[in-house]
Amino acid sequence: MIEKLLIVEDEFIVANDLTNMMENAGYNVCGTADSVESAKAAIDKYQPTWVLLDIFLQDDSMGTELAPYLQEKGIGFIYISANTNQSILEAAKATQPYGFLVKPFREKDLLIMLDIARSKHETSLQFTAQRELLLQQQVRALTDEQTTLESKLNKIPATFQSLIPFDYLAFSYTPANSNKPESGAFFRVGFNEYQVLPALEAKQLIQVFYYQGSQTQIRKSVDASILNGGAFHSFQAGRIPGGGLLAPYRLNSSLQLLNKTSEGTLQLAFFNRNENGFDHSHKTLLCKNEKFVFRLFNTLSLAYNGDSKTLRRASRNQPVKSVPKFEGIYGNSAALLHVLDNVEMVADTPVTVLILGESGTGKEKIAHNIHLLSSRQDAPFITVNCAAIPADLIESELFGHEKGAFTGAIEKRIGKFEAANGGTIFLDEIGELPLESQVKLLRVLQERQFEHIGSSKTIKVDVRIVAATNRNLEKEVGEGRFRLDLFYRLNVYPINLPPLRERKEDIPVLARYFLSKSAEEMGRLEAPELSPAALKQLSVYNWPGNIRELNHLMERTLIKTRGKIVESIEMPAVTRTDSIPATSTGDNRKTLEQIEAEHILSVLKSCNGKVTGVGGAAEILGLPPSTLTSRMKKLGIKKELYHDR
Numbered sequence: 001m002i003e004k005l006l007i008v009e010d011e012f013i014v015a016n017d018l019t020n021m022m023e024n025a026g027y028n029v030c031g032t033a034d035s036v037e038s039a040k041a042a043i044d045k046y047q048p049t050w051v052l053l054d055i056f057l058q059d060d061s062m063g064t065e066l067a068p069y070l071q072e073k074g075i076g077f078i079y080i081s082a083n084t085n086q087s088i089l090e091a092a093k094a095t096q097p098y099g100f101l102v103k104p105f106r107e108k109d110l111l112i113m114l115d116i117a118r119s120k121h122e123t124s125l126q127f128t129a130q131r132e133l134l135l136q137q138q139v140r141a142l143t144d145e146q147t148t149l150e151s152k153l154n155k156i157p158a159t160f161q162s163l164i165p166f167d168y169l170a171f172s173y174t175p176a177n178s179n180k181p182e183s184g185a186f187f188r189v190g191f192n193e194y195q196v197l198p199a200l201e202a203k204q205l206i207q208v209f210y211y212q213g214s215q216t217q218i219r220k221s222v223d224a225s226i227l228n229g230g231a232f233h234s235f236q237a238g239r240i241p242g243g244g245l246l247a248p249y250r251l252n253s254s255l256q257l258l259n260k261t262s263e264g265t266l267q268l269a270f271f272n273r274n275e276n277g278f279d280h281s282h283k284t285l286l287c288k289n290e291k292f293v294f295r296l297f298n299t300l301s302l303a304y305n306g307d308s309k310t311l312r313r314a315s316r317n318q319p320v321k322s323v324p325k326f327e328g329i330y331g332n333s334a335a336l337l338h339v340l341d342n343v344e345m346v347a348d349t350p351v352t353v354l355i356l357g358e359s360g361t362g363k364e365k366i367a368h369n370i371h372l373l374s375s376r377q378d379a380p381f382i383t384v385n386c387a388a389i390p391a392d393l394i395e396s397e398l399f400g401h402e403k404g405a406f407t408g409a410i411e412k413r414i415g416k417f418e419a420a421n422g423g424t425i426f427l428d429e430i431g432e433l434p435l436e437s438q439v440k441l442l443r444v445l446q447e448r449q450f451e452h453i454g455s456s457k458t459i460k461v462d463v464r465i466v467a468a469t470n471r472n473l474e475k476e477v478g479e480g481r482f483r484l485d486l487f488y489r490l491n492v493y494p495i496n497l498p499p500l501r502e503r504k505e506d507i508p509v510l511a512r513y514f515l516s517k518s519a520e521e522m523g524r525l526e527a528p529e530l531s532p533a534a535l536k537q538l539s540v541y542n543w544p545g546n547i548r549e550l551n552h553l554m555e556r557t558l559i560k561t562r563g564k565i566v567e568s569i570e571m572p573a574v575t576r577t578d579s580i581p582a583t584s585t586g587d588n589r590k591t592l593e594q595i596e597a598e599h600i601l602s603v604l605k606s607c608n609g610k611v612t613g614v615g616g617a618a619e620i621l622g623l624p625p626s627t628l629t630s631r632m633k634k635l636g637i638k639k640e641l642y643h644d645r
């Protein structure tokens, strides 16, 4: 089928060039528009499959304003703009386009992007269908289940979590023959754990976050609205100065639903700690499944007594438990739980996952869990560290070689892709892959086939790909070090792992876990407890080496602690140095890169410039030597800065 494409661009010549380019490539350009209003009219008239969208349009309108309209209609869009202003780029990215091209670009780049956008769109449609089905099945099971009302009620938050990720959910249901709403609220405290909050709290919140407008003004029987980031804060500030009840939950976005039928009125308010917690796909999903959602609350004939449950908090002497369902993952911060929601969602699909995050944040752990939660769990999980293999050996490592294919190939060897057949291949530090190897990898991603070096026989494999990097790949693409087409092939389902300093709530759990793990390894009967002062030390530190650094610090702390309590911790010294190239913010504050550089430098000095091996800086920082050297290079840390001659 020839796909219909609409071009929204206010410069006539550019629109004309784009039209010719796309028509030559076999697309049906159904129209062009130069403003948001004319674009809406064209969308209604032509119902295009794709929209190429400029950001600055006629009449001072912005292409980004069109995004919600397109999302509601399920039309994919790609921004094409000459603007590289960071805040505009960020705002555009937040609208979740299928791609972004900066003018001028090559025709080839646009075609590749559309090709990839198509496969992303298909993936997202599959996800939506999967999520809807899951919701419908869960609602059916809940309404049919012969169990207590309380048990059903407790299952409500988990039922919604897979559809619309939230940290806080409030509901209110008023049967038509009553004017007494039945309300409740749930606050997420663990992966599948929720605290049930008092009905009064839910009632008050619903009153505030009720669909914006009084009940009498609402004509539609189903409606939903989103408040993200700034809009959420100003709405909240106007109605509950200081955040009121919500303040302790540190929420930053909301999605409200109102569903009015002859049987009753249902109001739901979902809240998220993310600034951009909700998008139009969530709203559409909720509205589309409104009957199921309504039925859930209606048939439960709620008799919720509004009691709050006391939170189960891990007491000091309780063994620290990993997050249920996930192997070796500790922590319960909202940021980690959001990551795990994504992992659960994508795990049992064939979709390529790109894990982004600083070194030591747990990327490999997450990749392994994706494998373990997939139907490939019994097949191999093969890790390839793209930074650790010399550039001239990468292809032989990945694809294998025949005997005599090159000097040193004394026997035939299969590569990592073949070894991972049926399972998952984890391409760690993908940002370090040399450009020449990137094109070869692209072919495997597209066709799942390759040849051994020294052979022309094509080998086909069935491998799920998970890649990870601590580099900003978009920047690498911009600077010509990473292929755009490979980036888009890998970036189908990105998962961002936040650094430890942005999820400090995880530190106590992780620290206790590492202490008890090390105690067990060292044959000690009991791990010491962390004093409040020690916990405070851990929480104010910046953790440039993330979880890996915390692990190593806890190992060292255990060795030094004889008693039952760790009173204080010998934290890594962060010394000042003026020799580090400044990437200053322009005021007195240091950038994270400066802090990281200073920290690395101080460790290097403390081990007399030894980078690798026992007692070397890489070991102390808990980083693979290759990662440390690449960080040093990036941060401009030269030998003369840390080595005494």
Ligand SMILES: Nc1ncnc2c1ncn2[C@@H]1O[C@H](COP(=O)(O)OP(=O)(O)OP(=O)(O)O)[C@@H](O)[C@H]1O
Binding pocket: 328, 329, 330, 331, 357, 358, 359, 360, 361, 362, 363, 364, 365, 366, 428, 470, 510, 547, 548, 551, 623, 624, 627
């Ligand atoms: N949530 C977690 N709970 C417990 N341990 C964790 C968690 N995340 C990571 N770790 C541990 O922290 C260490 C670093 O994790 P991992 O190797 O997965 O990080 P990474 O981001 O892949 O690092 P790099 O970029 O340097 O390869 C490992 O020992 C891992 O087991």
